[in-house]
Amino acid sequence: MKLNMVEAINLALKQEMKKDKDVLVLGEDVGIDGGVFRVTEGLLKLYGEKRVIDTPLSESGIIGISIGMAVYGLKPVAEVQFSGFMYPGFDQLISHASRIRNRSRGRFSCPMVVRTPYSGGIKALEHHSESMEALYVHTPGLKVVIPSGPYDAKGLLISAIRDPDPVIFLEPTRVYRAIKEDVPEKEYALPLGKCNLVKEGNEITVVSYGAMMKLVLEAVEKLENVSAEVIDVRTLSPLDDETIINSVKKTGRCVVVNEGPRSCGFAAEIIARINEKALLSLEAPVKRITGYDTIIPLAKLEDKYLPSVKRIMHGIEEVLSF
């Protein structure tokens, strides 16, 4: 059936909650309201308020409570309403969720998911458009997953819920209702820690994830004469660099696209891995097409900040003509 990303995530939640009674959802407005983006629509009616918990407005609370539940043995799927409001709860992620298994040498663990809408392009207020995924990737002990479309969102969320460790699941708001894809009704799990080779090619590798994937694919399509290999990272941590390295060894050229700020952004990590493992295969410097080291502007200037199809096309051509 054709579903958008909101519907696909909703279906994943419904199915996992049906399958496993220990899975529960908590967050602000997730119950009767079905979440501000309607991702949890209908869950309250199906599973009741014990497992679909409207919490007080309290991000550190939501994440800290989830940790306690996970330590008990439940599988909380917390929603933080926008990733820009995650920071009050960041202490709980960095000081506890990510460390419990290590601190206790495996005696305790913290199997929880924090879902949160992120990234730009929806003409939102301040604090609603940031792409700060690098913060989570830089936190040892967390897994970081970013789906780029409905099909991936469902399969990756199911894996995230079943994962024995804490997973940050960043949902690109711009994609939420923008595209529909064929999504199987039956449950399926896509592996975490694996990139998705979306399109094969042999002249250049283009690596991206999340909302940028749609733009990358558009750019590649427009460059009719270019044979580009396109990789969707899907899981930023742990990173499957093998898929990327193998591709770069084949193509000798690479562009990385991420919409967050440039310095220490995720593209920097991919380029470092290429330097370590495939430098001598390169025929051109790897280019990153990213947001800038500025605050992401409000909508009137946002288009200029975010990587566009044209910027991506131009970047690919630049690397090819080096």
Added chain:
Amino acid sequence: MPKLTSKQIKDMYKAMVLTRIFDDKLLVLQRQGRVGTIAQSTGQEASSIGSSFALAKEDFIFPSFRESGALIYRGLPMESIIEVFGWDERGSIIPKGVNLFTMSIPVATQTLHAVGYGMACNLKNDKKVVVVYFGDGATSEGDFHEAMNFAGVFNAPVVFICQNNQYAISVPREKQSKSKTIAQKAIAFGFKGVQVDGNDVFAVYSATKDAVDNARKGKGPTLIECFTYRIADHTTSDDSSKYRSEDEVNEWKKKDPIDRLKKYMEKKKLWNNKEEENLKKTCQDQVNKAAEKAMSLPNPNTGDIFRFMYKEMPKELQEQLDELEESLKYET
């Protein structure tokens, strides 16, 4: 006076004395350079033991870093605590059947974990009660307020035990909050708060027992403020003479919770010098054995740095571990 048998009273006393001797030993080990920075609970034993005593074995506690008494009484081997302070994560491997969580170093963060655990108990119809320990300083942290709020809203079976030991490192209680008591903060969250003399083990026991019974009956959380005093420095990295007078400390030493209970037992003819002597010797032996055990633990494997980050080690971590092991070859 709560209903306690002579044996129970003696057991409380023994646990408090053991805690004191254990904390003293930690200090010796620290001075010898055999463990790192430690936090002693000296002066707060009645709060720690009186509260733990009111719990059932299956109840679960979330401790702060200054709760040796509760940890030992709940069955955590003393060597584990020594290991934690002695730079070894293996001290945080809580044995199965010992119902407590690893100590929390970041202040107040554990209050939320306790409430989440309590909410899980409610969800699973599990009749456990959860106790969380924290200090007066923690009550200024956002997490404390968020935890109290969640506990109230969701009627979580949680007992919040505030060890009000009058100082958050150097900052005195009155600079921490304008509230007259810490206990009164519970009113704002819609549940009961009680202040007890934290140096009176019976008072702490009674208050905790009531709170635990209520929580188990589904009547929700309670905040207990144990009004006590930290005789020791904040940690071994602290010099408390900078911010409090010797006279003040001496005044509180007169209210020592262990002396108080001993006097009571002597008056009731429950205790004599011979028993006291035997107890101290037994405790000293136990503590020394624990220290020896902790000190004789072989060094952990290098691989342990990586092994427990995730249930399954990701390939990239395996590569980093290989790299580290390779680098060790040319360092030796």
